Amino acid sequence: MSKGPGNPLDLRAWLEEARSLGELKEVAGADWNLELGTISELNVKKSNPPALLFDAIPGYPAGYRVLTCSTASPARLASLLRLGAERNHHALVQKLRGKPAQWQAKAAEFTPRSVSTGPILHNIVDAADVDLFKFPSPLWHEGDGGRYIGTGCMVVTKDYDSDWVNVGTYRVMIHDRNHVGLDMIPGKHGAIQYRKYMQAGKPFPVCIVIGADPLGYLVSGIEVPFGMCEYNYIGAILGESVAVVPGQLTGLPIPAGAEIVIEGYAQPGDERIEGPFGEFHGYYPGKAATAPAVRIERVYFRDDPIIVGSPPAKPPNDYSYSKAVMRSALLFDALLAAGVPDVQSVWAHEIGGARMFNVVSIKQRYAGHARQAGHILNQCGVGAYMSRYSVVVDEDIDPSNLQEVMWAVATRTDPVIDIDIIQRGMGSKNDPMSIAYPYKAPFNSKAIIDACRPYDYLAEFPAVAEASKALQDKTRAKWKDLLGD
Ligand SMILES: Cc1cc2nc3c(=O)[nH]c(=O)nc-3n(C[C@H](O)[C@H](O)[C@H](O)COP(=O)(O)O)c2cc1C
The missing domain is CATH 3.40.1670.10 (UbiD C-terminal domain-like)
Structure with missing residues:
Protein backbone atom coordinates (compact mmCIF):
# COMPACT_ATOMS: atom_id res chain seq x y z
CA MET A 1 0.00 0.00 0.00
CA SER A 2 1.28 3.49 -0.81
CA LYS A 3 1.51 5.29 2.50
CA GLY A 4 2.30 8.78 1.24
CA PRO A 5 5.72 10.30 1.80
CA GLY A 6 6.51 10.18 5.50
CA ASN A 7 2.89 9.69 6.55
CA PRO A 8 2.37 6.12 7.62
CA LEU A 9 -0.91 6.88 9.44
CA ASP A 10 -2.47 8.60 6.41
CA LEU A 11 -6.18 7.72 6.18
CA ARG A 12 -6.40 8.51 2.46
CA ALA A 13 -3.79 5.92 1.49
CA TRP A 14 -5.76 3.32 3.44
CA LEU A 15 -9.06 4.40 1.84
CA GLU A 16 -7.54 3.71 -1.57
CA GLU A 17 -6.67 0.21 -0.41
CA ALA A 18 -10.20 -0.35 0.99
CA ARG A 19 -11.62 0.85 -2.34
CA SER A 20 -9.43 -1.51 -4.33
CA LEU A 21 -10.55 -4.40 -2.12
CA GLY A 22 -14.18 -3.52 -2.99
CA GLU A 23 -14.74 -2.73 0.71
CA LEU A 24 -15.76 0.95 0.53
CA LYS A 25 -19.08 2.58 -0.40
CA GLU A 26 -19.55 6.30 -0.92
CA VAL A 27 -22.84 7.79 0.33
CA ALA A 28 -24.06 11.26 -0.68
CA GLY A 29 -26.66 13.42 1.04
CA ALA A 30 -27.20 11.72 4.44
CA ASP A 31 -27.94 14.14 7.28
CA TRP A 32 -25.57 14.40 10.29
CA ASN A 33 -28.71 14.56 12.44
CA LEU A 34 -29.50 10.86 13.15
CA GLU A 35 -29.62 9.74 9.48
CA LEU A 36 -25.90 9.04 9.02
CA GLY A 37 -25.78 7.25 12.39
CA THR A 38 -28.84 5.12 11.64
CA ILE A 39 -27.57 4.16 8.17
CA SER A 40 -24.26 3.09 9.73
CA GLU A 41 -26.03 1.15 12.47
CA LEU A 42 -28.19 -0.75 9.94
CA ASN A 43 -25.20 -1.30 7.63
CA VAL A 44 -23.11 -2.90 10.34
CA LYS A 45 -25.82 -5.45 11.09
CA LYS A 46 -25.46 -6.90 7.56
CA SER A 47 -23.04 -9.75 7.01
CA ASN A 48 -19.72 -8.46 5.70
CA PRO A 49 -20.73 -4.78 5.71
CA PRO A 50 -18.73 -2.28 3.62
CA ALA A 51 -17.07 0.79 5.13
CA LEU A 52 -19.16 3.91 4.46
CA LEU A 53 -17.74 7.28 3.42
CA PHE A 54 -20.40 9.98 3.76
CA ASP A 55 -20.10 13.13 1.64
CA ALA A 56 -22.38 16.00 0.61
CA ILE A 57 -23.71 16.15 4.17
CA PRO A 58 -26.51 18.77 4.23
CA GLY A 59 -25.33 22.07 5.72
CA TYR A 60 -21.63 21.30 5.11
CA PRO A 61 -19.25 21.93 2.23
CA ALA A 62 -18.83 19.04 -0.24
CA GLY A 63 -15.69 17.17 0.74
CA TYR A 64 -16.27 17.44 4.51
CA ARG A 65 -16.74 13.72 5.13
CA VAL A 66 -17.43 11.08 7.79
CA LEU A 67 -16.11 7.51 7.61
CA THR A 68 -17.90 4.72 9.53
CA CYS A 69 -17.77 0.91 9.81
CA SER A 70 -14.05 1.03 8.93
CA THR A 71 -13.01 -2.03 10.98
CA ALA A 72 -16.15 -4.16 10.52
CA SER A 73 -14.95 -6.86 8.08
CA PRO A 74 -12.14 -9.43 8.05
CA ALA A 75 -10.61 -8.02 4.84
CA ARG A 76 -10.43 -4.45 6.18
CA LEU A 77 -9.21 -5.54 9.60
CA ALA A 78 -6.48 -7.67 8.02
CA SER A 79 -5.37 -4.78 5.83
CA LEU A 80 -5.41 -2.34 8.78
CA LEU A 81 -3.29 -4.70 10.87
CA ARG A 82 -0.96 -5.19 7.88
CA LEU A 83 -1.62 -8.95 7.92
CA GLY A 84 -2.12 -9.32 4.16
CA ALA A 85 -5.28 -10.35 2.32
CA GLU A 86 -7.72 -12.29 4.49
CA ARG A 87 -11.49 -12.59 4.16
CA ASN A 88 -12.17 -15.33 6.70
CA HIS A 89 -12.34 -14.47 10.38
CA HIS A 90 -11.05 -17.85 11.63
CA ALA A 91 -7.97 -17.49 9.46
CA LEU A 92 -7.59 -13.88 10.63
CA VAL A 93 -7.62 -14.91 14.30
CA GLN A 94 -4.99 -17.55 13.52
CA LYS A 95 -2.81 -14.97 11.72
CA LEU A 96 -3.18 -12.59 14.65
CA ARG A 97 -2.23 -15.11 17.33
CA GLY A 98 1.11 -14.25 18.95
CA LYS A 99 1.32 -10.92 17.10
CA PRO A 100 0.28 -8.60 19.99
CA ALA A 101 3.13 -9.97 22.14
CA GLN A 102 5.59 -9.45 19.26
CA TRP A 103 4.37 -5.89 18.59
CA GLN A 104 4.64 -5.06 22.27
CA ALA A 105 8.17 -6.44 22.45
CA LYS A 106 9.26 -4.42 19.42
CA ALA A 107 7.49 -1.16 20.34
CA ALA A 108 10.54 0.43 21.96
CA GLU A 109 12.30 0.43 18.55
CA PHE A 110 9.61 2.61 16.96
CA THR A 111 9.75 5.96 18.75
CA PRO A 112 7.62 8.47 16.78
CA ARG A 113 9.64 10.49 14.25
CA SER A 114 9.36 14.30 14.54
CA VAL A 115 8.87 16.10 11.23
CA SER A 116 8.49 19.84 10.65
CA THR A 117 5.36 19.80 8.52
CA GLY A 118 2.56 17.65 7.10
CA PRO A 119 -0.94 17.84 5.59
CA ILE A 120 -2.49 18.34 9.05
CA LEU A 121 -0.97 21.85 9.10
CA HIS A 122 -2.70 22.93 5.85
CA ASN A 123 -5.44 24.80 7.75
CA ILE A 124 -4.96 26.26 11.24
CA VAL A 125 -7.68 28.04 13.22
CA ASP A 126 -6.82 30.27 16.21
CA ALA A 127 -8.77 30.39 19.46
CA ALA A 128 -11.06 33.32 18.57
CA ASP A 129 -12.27 31.60 15.39
CA VAL A 130 -12.70 28.07 16.72
CA ASP A 131 -16.13 26.70 15.86
CA LEU A 132 -16.41 22.94 16.25
CA PHE A 133 -19.79 22.96 14.52
CA LYS A 134 -17.94 23.65 11.24
CA PHE A 135 -17.35 19.88 11.00
CA PRO A 136 -20.25 17.46 10.35
CA SER A 137 -20.11 15.67 13.71
CA PRO A 138 -23.05 13.28 13.85
CA LEU A 139 -25.86 13.06 16.36
CA TRP A 140 -25.55 9.28 16.29
CA HIS A 141 -28.61 8.07 18.24
CA GLU A 142 -31.87 9.58 19.48
CA GLY A 143 -30.94 9.14 23.16
CA ASP A 144 -27.48 10.74 22.95
CA GLY A 145 -26.66 13.76 25.08
CA GLY A 146 -25.11 15.69 22.19
CA ARG A 147 -23.13 15.54 18.95
CA TYR A 148 -20.02 13.37 19.28
CA ILE A 149 -17.07 14.62 17.23
CA GLY A 150 -14.81 11.96 18.77
CA THR A 151 -15.62 8.24 18.66
CA GLY A 152 -12.99 6.61 16.40
CA CYS A 153 -10.51 9.16 17.72
CA MET A 154 -7.11 9.28 19.45
CA VAL A 155 -6.71 11.44 22.55
CA VAL A 156 -3.08 12.47 23.04
CA THR A 157 -1.95 13.49 26.55
CA LYS A 158 1.26 13.54 28.56
CA ASP A 159 2.14 12.51 32.08
CA TYR A 160 2.58 15.36 34.58
CA ASP A 161 5.89 14.20 36.02
CA SER A 162 7.45 12.09 33.24
CA ASP A 163 7.81 12.07 29.43
CA TRP A 164 5.20 9.35 28.90
CA VAL A 165 2.79 10.30 26.11
CA ASN A 166 -0.47 8.32 26.13
CA VAL A 167 -2.87 7.92 23.23
CA GLY A 168 -6.33 6.61 24.19
CA THR A 169 -9.71 6.34 22.51
CA TYR A 170 -12.19 8.20 24.70
CA ARG A 171 -15.47 9.62 23.45
CA VAL A 172 -15.65 13.37 22.82
CA MET A 173 -18.93 15.31 22.98
CA ILE A 174 -19.31 18.90 21.76
CA HIS A 175 -20.56 21.22 24.54
CA ASP A 176 -20.39 24.46 22.55
CA ARG A 177 -18.33 26.03 19.77
CA ASN A 178 -15.05 25.69 21.69
CA HIS A 179 -15.58 23.17 24.50
CA VAL A 180 -15.76 19.40 24.41
CA GLY A 181 -16.42 16.82 27.13
CA LEU A 182 -13.88 14.01 27.47
CA ASP A 183 -15.14 10.79 29.05
CA MET A 184 -12.20 8.87 30.53
CA ILE A 185 -13.21 6.05 32.86
CA PRO A 186 -11.22 6.12 36.13
CA GLY A 187 -8.15 3.91 35.82
CA LYS A 188 -7.72 4.54 32.08
CA HIS A 189 -4.30 6.00 31.39
CA GLY A 190 -5.60 9.38 30.22
CA ALA A 191 -7.67 9.62 33.41
CA ILE A 192 -4.65 8.84 35.60
CA GLN A 193 -2.64 11.59 33.87
CA TYR A 194 -5.55 14.04 34.15
CA ARG A 195 -5.84 13.47 37.92
CA LYS A 196 -2.16 14.34 38.42
CA TYR A 197 -2.60 17.74 36.71
CA MET A 198 -5.74 18.42 38.72
CA GLN A 199 -3.97 17.56 42.00
CA ALA A 200 -1.23 20.03 41.04
CA GLY A 201 -3.88 22.65 40.15
CA LYS A 202 -2.54 22.86 36.57
CA PRO A 203 -4.39 22.90 33.19
CA PHE A 204 -4.34 19.51 31.44
CA PRO A 205 -3.02 19.77 27.84
CA VAL A 206 -4.85 17.66 25.25
CA CYS A 207 -4.72 17.06 21.48
CA ILE A 208 -7.57 15.04 19.97
CA VAL A 209 -6.99 13.37 16.60
CA ILE A 210 -10.43 13.17 15.00
CA GLY A 211 -9.44 11.25 11.85
CA ALA A 212 -6.48 9.05 10.86
CA ASP A 213 -5.82 5.59 9.46
CA PRO A 214 -8.22 3.48 11.61
CA LEU A 215 -5.23 1.44 12.80
CA GLY A 216 -4.68 4.45 15.07
CA TYR A 217 -7.92 4.11 17.00
CA LEU A 218 -7.76 0.30 16.88
CA VAL A 219 -4.55 0.49 18.90
CA SER A 220 -5.49 3.43 21.12
CA GLY A 221 -8.72 1.53 21.91
CA ILE A 222 -6.93 -1.51 23.35
CA GLU A 223 -5.09 -1.94 26.63
CA VAL A 224 -1.49 -1.09 25.70
CA PRO A 225 0.68 -1.39 28.87
CA PHE A 226 0.93 1.44 31.38
CA GLY A 227 3.85 3.74 30.50
CA MET A 228 4.02 2.68 26.82
CA CYS A 229 3.12 5.13 24.07
CA GLU A 230 0.57 3.78 21.58
CA TYR A 231 2.45 5.52 18.72
CA ASN A 232 5.35 3.11 19.38
CA TYR A 233 3.00 0.13 19.28
CA ILE A 234 1.49 1.39 16.01
CA GLY A 235 5.02 1.80 14.62
CA ALA A 236 5.76 -1.83 15.50
CA ILE A 237 2.69 -2.95 13.49
CA LEU A 238 3.60 -0.72 10.55
CA GLY A 239 7.29 -1.56 10.67
CA GLU A 240 8.08 2.17 10.58
CA SER A 241 7.79 5.03 13.07
CA VAL A 242 4.75 7.30 13.03
CA ALA A 243 5.63 10.78 11.68
CA VAL A 244 4.44 13.47 14.12
CA VAL A 245 4.40 17.25 14.32
CA PRO A 246 4.17 19.07 17.67
CA GLY A 247 0.90 20.76 18.57
CA GLN A 248 1.68 24.48 18.47
CA LEU A 249 0.25 25.22 21.93
CA THR A 250 0.87 22.05 23.91
CA GLY A 251 3.83 20.48 22.08
CA LEU A 252 1.95 17.15 22.11
CA PRO A 253 2.82 14.95 19.11
CA ILE A 254 0.12 14.63 16.44
CA PRO A 255 0.28 12.47 13.30
CA ALA A 256 1.52 14.60 10.39
CA GLY A 257 -1.07 13.01 8.09
CA ALA A 258 -4.08 13.31 10.45
CA GLU A 259 -7.38 14.71 9.14
CA ILE A 260 -8.52 16.96 12.01
CA VAL A 261 -6.86 17.72 15.34
CA ILE A 262 -8.34 19.86 18.10
CA GLU A 263 -6.01 21.18 20.79
CA GLY A 264 -6.61 22.79 24.15
CA TYR A 265 -6.65 22.46 27.92
CA ALA A 266 -8.97 21.05 30.58
CA GLN A 267 -8.97 23.62 33.36
CA PRO A 268 -9.00 22.56 37.03
CA GLY A 269 -12.56 22.49 38.31
CA ASP A 270 -14.22 22.59 34.87
CA GLU A 271 -16.15 19.32 34.75
CA ARG A 272 -19.55 19.33 33.08
CA ILE A 273 -22.43 16.93 32.49
CA GLU A 274 -21.44 14.65 29.61
CA GLY A 275 -23.61 12.12 27.75
CA PRO A 276 -25.58 10.02 27.93
CA PHE A 277 -23.99 7.88 25.23
CA GLY A 278 -24.39 4.13 24.61
CA GLU A 279 -21.85 1.62 25.86
CA PHE A 280 -20.22 -1.26 23.98
CA HIS A 281 -22.72 -3.74 25.47
CA GLY A 282 -25.66 -1.90 23.96
CA TYR A 283 -27.14 0.11 26.83
CA TYR A 284 -27.04 3.68 28.08
CA PRO A 285 -25.45 3.87 31.51
CA GLY A 286 -27.80 4.60 34.39
CA LYS A 287 -27.00 8.19 35.33
CA ALA A 288 -25.60 11.21 33.49
CA ALA A 289 -22.18 12.01 34.92
CA THR A 290 -19.67 14.83 34.77
CA ALA A 291 -16.47 14.68 32.73
CA PRO A 292 -13.54 17.06 32.12
CA ALA A 293 -14.37 19.91 29.73
CA VAL A 294 -11.57 20.78 27.31
CA ARG A 295 -11.45 24.37 26.02
CA ILE A 296 -10.30 24.13 22.38
CA GLU A 297 -7.84 26.87 21.49
CA ARG A 298 -6.54 25.67 18.13
CA VAL A 299 -7.88 23.49 15.32
CA TYR A 300 -5.82 21.92 12.53
CA PHE A 301 -7.33 20.22 9.50
CA ARG A 302 -6.53 18.95 6.05
CA ASP A 303 -8.39 20.22 3.02
CA ASP A 304 -11.64 18.23 2.71
CA PRO A 305 -11.25 16.66 6.15
CA ILE A 306 -12.65 13.27 7.16
CA ILE A 307 -14.03 12.45 10.63
CA VAL A 308 -13.52 8.78 11.58
CA GLY A 309 -16.66 7.70 13.45
CA SER A 310 -17.04 4.50 15.45
CA PRO A 311 -19.93 4.78 17.89
CA PRO A 312 -20.81 2.07 20.40
CA ALA A 313 -24.38 0.71 20.33
CA LYS A 314 -26.31 -2.54 20.75
CA PRO A 315 -24.01 -5.14 19.12
CA PRO A 316 -23.13 -5.84 16.42
CA ASN A 317 -21.91 -2.25 16.41
CA ASP A 318 -19.27 -0.29 14.54
CA TYR A 319 -16.30 -1.75 16.39
C1 LIG B 1 -14.60 3.32 19.64
C2 LIG B 1 -14.19 3.24 21.09
C3 LIG B 1 -14.71 4.12 22.01
C4 LIG B 1 -14.30 4.08 23.35
N1 LIG B 1 -14.81 5.00 24.24
C5 LIG B 1 -14.30 5.05 25.49
C6 LIG B 1 -14.70 6.09 26.39
O1 LIG B 1 -15.52 6.94 26.06
N2 LIG B 1 -14.12 6.14 27.62
C7 LIG B 1 -13.19 5.21 28.02
O2 LIG B 1 -12.68 5.33 29.13
N3 LIG B 1 -12.83 4.19 27.21
C8 LIG B 1 -13.34 4.10 25.96
N4 LIG B 1 -12.96 3.10 25.11
C9 LIG B 1 -12.04 2.05 25.60
C10 LIG B 1 -10.61 2.59 25.67
O3 LIG B 1 -10.24 3.17 24.45
C11 LIG B 1 -9.62 1.47 26.00
O4 LIG B 1 -9.92 0.97 27.29
C12 LIG B 1 -8.18 1.93 25.93
O5 LIG B 1 -7.36 0.90 26.42
C13 LIG B 1 -7.95 3.21 26.72
O6 LIG B 1 -6.63 3.64 26.55
P1 LIG B 1 -5.61 3.60 27.79
O7 LIG B 1 -5.37 2.11 28.04
O8 LIG B 1 -4.39 4.29 27.26
O9 LIG B 1 -6.27 4.28 28.91
C14 LIG B 1 -13.35 3.11 23.78
C15 LIG B 1 -12.83 2.22 22.83
C16 LIG B 1 -13.23 2.28 21.51
C17 LIG B 1 -12.61 1.31 20.51
Missing part, protein backbone atom coordinates in the same frame (compact mmCIF):
# COMPACT_ATOMS: atom_id res chain seq x y z
CA SER A 320 -17.62 -4.99 17.94
CA TYR A 321 -16.20 -7.13 15.10
CA SER A 322 -12.68 -5.76 15.53
CA LYS A 323 -12.89 -6.30 19.29
CA ALA A 324 -14.14 -9.88 18.74
CA VAL A 325 -11.19 -10.71 16.49
CA MET A 326 -8.55 -9.02 18.65
CA ARG A 327 -9.82 -10.50 21.92
CA SER A 328 -10.31 -13.99 20.43
CA ALA A 329 -6.64 -14.06 19.39
CA LEU A 330 -5.53 -12.77 22.82
CA LEU A 331 -7.69 -15.35 24.64
CA PHE A 332 -6.34 -18.15 22.46
CA ASP A 333 -2.78 -17.14 23.37
CA ALA A 334 -3.68 -16.84 27.07
CA LEU A 335 -5.13 -20.39 27.13
CA LEU A 336 -1.98 -21.81 25.55
CA ALA A 337 0.25 -19.79 27.88
CA ALA A 338 -1.67 -21.25 30.83
CA GLY A 339 -0.93 -24.77 29.57
CA VAL A 340 -4.34 -25.80 28.17
CA PRO A 341 -3.67 -28.36 25.40
CA ASP A 342 -5.58 -28.99 22.17
CA VAL A 343 -7.43 -25.69 21.96
CA GLN A 344 -9.06 -25.67 18.52
CA SER A 345 -10.66 -22.25 18.29
CA VAL A 346 -11.88 -19.33 20.42
CA TRP A 347 -14.54 -16.74 19.72
CA ALA A 348 -15.39 -13.70 21.87
CA HIS A 349 -18.91 -13.01 20.63
CA GLU A 350 -20.00 -9.56 19.48
CA ILE A 351 -23.34 -10.00 21.29
CA GLY A 352 -21.40 -9.85 24.56
CA GLY A 353 -19.29 -6.90 23.43
CA ALA A 354 -16.42 -9.42 23.03
CA ARG A 355 -16.32 -9.67 26.84
CA MET A 356 -19.47 -11.25 28.24
CA PHE A 357 -20.04 -14.39 26.13
CA ASN A 358 -16.89 -16.24 25.07
CA VAL A 359 -16.59 -19.75 23.64
CA VAL A 360 -13.66 -22.15 23.27
CA SER A 361 -13.60 -25.47 21.42
CA ILE A 362 -11.22 -28.22 22.53
CA LYS A 363 -10.38 -31.79 21.65
CA GLN A 364 -10.96 -33.38 25.07
CA ARG A 365 -7.86 -35.29 26.20
CA TYR A 366 -8.45 -36.02 29.89
CA ALA A 367 -11.02 -35.76 32.66
CA GLY A 368 -11.26 -32.12 33.77
CA HIS A 369 -9.84 -30.68 30.54
CA ALA A 370 -13.10 -28.90 29.66
CA ARG A 371 -13.52 -27.22 33.07
CA GLN A 372 -9.88 -26.17 33.06
CA ALA A 373 -10.34 -24.47 29.66
CA GLY A 374 -13.59 -22.79 30.75
CA HIS A 375 -12.24 -21.40 34.01
CA ILE A 376 -9.07 -20.06 32.42
CA LEU A 377 -11.02 -18.52 29.53
CA ASN A 378 -13.16 -16.76 32.13
CA GLN A 379 -10.44 -15.71 34.57
CA CYS A 380 -7.23 -15.03 32.59
CA GLY A 381 -5.92 -11.47 32.40
CA VAL A 382 -7.55 -10.63 29.05
CA GLY A 383 -10.80 -12.39 29.93
CA ALA A 384 -11.70 -11.54 33.52
CA TYR A 385 -13.04 -7.97 33.24
CA MET A 386 -16.83 -8.14 32.85
CA SER A 387 -16.77 -11.78 31.72
CA ARG A 388 -20.16 -13.44 32.29
CA TYR A 389 -20.60 -16.71 30.33
CA SER A 390 -17.72 -18.90 29.19
CA VAL A 391 -18.76 -21.93 27.18
CA VAL A 392 -16.58 -24.93 26.32
CA VAL A 393 -17.54 -27.08 23.34
CA ASP A 394 -16.11 -30.11 21.53
CA GLU A 395 -14.09 -29.84 18.36
CA ASP A 396 -17.07 -30.55 16.09
CA ILE A 397 -18.69 -27.23 17.14
CA ASP A 398 -17.66 -23.90 15.60
CA PRO A 399 -17.38 -21.46 18.56
CA SER A 400 -18.31 -18.48 16.37
CA ASN A 401 -21.59 -20.10 15.25
CA LEU A 402 -24.18 -19.30 17.94
CA GLN A 403 -26.67 -21.80 16.51
CA GLU A 404 -24.15 -24.64 16.94
CA VAL A 405 -22.95 -23.40 20.33
CA MET A 406 -26.45 -23.21 21.75
CA TRP A 407 -27.28 -26.63 20.26
CA ALA A 408 -24.36 -28.02 22.26
CA VAL A 409 -25.55 -26.17 25.39
CA ALA A 410 -29.08 -27.49 24.88
CA THR A 411 -28.09 -31.10 24.18
CA ARG A 412 -24.76 -31.84 25.92
CA THR A 413 -25.28 -30.35 29.38
CA ASP A 414 -26.87 -31.43 32.61
CA PRO A 415 -27.33 -28.01 34.24
CA VAL A 416 -26.98 -29.30 37.77
CA ILE A 417 -23.41 -30.47 37.13
CA ASP A 418 -22.30 -28.66 33.98
CA ILE A 419 -22.60 -25.05 35.10
CA ASP A 420 -19.97 -23.78 37.55
CA ILE A 421 -20.61 -20.43 39.19
CA ILE A 422 -17.87 -18.05 40.27
CA GLN A 423 -19.05 -15.48 42.78
CA ARG A 424 -17.62 -12.00 43.45
CA GLY A 425 -15.69 -11.96 40.17
CA MET A 426 -14.29 -8.93 38.36
CA GLY A 427 -17.23 -6.80 37.20
CA SER A 428 -17.77 -3.20 36.18
CA LYS A 429 -19.83 -0.24 37.23
CA ASN A 430 -20.89 -0.15 33.55
CA ASP A 431 -22.59 -3.53 33.80
CA PRO A 432 -26.27 -2.96 32.88
CA MET A 433 -27.20 -5.49 35.60
CA SER A 434 -25.38 -3.59 38.33
CA ILE A 435 -28.57 -1.82 39.39
CA ALA A 436 -29.86 -5.18 40.63
CA TYR A 437 -26.65 -6.35 42.34
CA PRO A 438 -26.29 -6.54 46.14
CA TYR A 439 -22.57 -5.61 46.07
CA LYS A 440 -20.95 -2.39 47.29
CA ALA A 441 -18.05 -2.77 44.82
CA PRO A 442 -18.10 -3.73 41.11
CA PHE A 443 -18.27 -7.54 41.44
CA ASN A 444 -20.29 -9.86 39.24
CA SER A 445 -20.97 -13.58 39.14
CA LYS A 446 -19.83 -15.73 36.24
CA ALA A 447 -20.95 -19.04 34.75
CA ILE A 448 -18.72 -21.62 33.10
CA ILE A 449 -20.86 -23.87 30.92
CA ASP A 450 -19.26 -27.19 30.08
CA ALA A 451 -21.12 -28.08 26.87
CA CYS A 452 -18.73 -30.84 25.89
CA ARG A 453 -19.92 -34.44 25.74
CA PRO A 454 -19.30 -35.96 29.22
CA TYR A 455 -15.72 -37.24 29.13
CA ASP A 456 -16.58 -40.40 31.10
CA TYR A 457 -19.27 -41.34 28.53
CA LEU A 458 -17.52 -40.25 25.34
CA ALA A 459 -17.63 -43.71 23.76
CA GLU A 460 -21.34 -44.22 24.44
CA PHE A 461 -22.57 -40.69 23.68
CA PRO A 462 -25.26 -40.77 20.94
CA ALA A 463 -24.03 -40.17 17.39
CA VAL A 464 -25.00 -36.91 15.67
CA ALA A 465 -27.85 -37.40 13.22
CA GLU A 466 -26.62 -35.63 10.10
CA ALA A 467 -24.89 -36.44 6.82
CA SER A 468 -21.17 -37.11 7.15
CA LYS A 469 -18.78 -34.29 6.14
CA ALA A 470 -17.65 -36.28 3.09
CA LEU A 471 -21.23 -36.84 1.91
CA GLN A 472 -22.10 -33.17 2.53
CA ASP A 473 -19.07 -32.01 0.48
CA LYS A 474 -19.86 -34.41 -2.38
CA THR A 475 -23.52 -33.37 -2.44
CA ARG A 476 -22.68 -29.65 -2.29
CA ALA A 477 -20.25 -30.01 -5.18
CA LYS A 478 -22.85 -31.77 -7.33
CA TRP A 479 -25.77 -29.45 -6.36
CA LYS A 480 -23.82 -26.18 -6.25
CA ASP A 481 -26.50 -24.10 -8.01
CA LEU A 482 -29.15 -25.28 -5.59
CA LEU A 483 -27.11 -25.21 -2.34
CA GLY A 484 -24.40 -22.59 -2.96
CA ASP A 485 -20.84 -22.81 -1.62
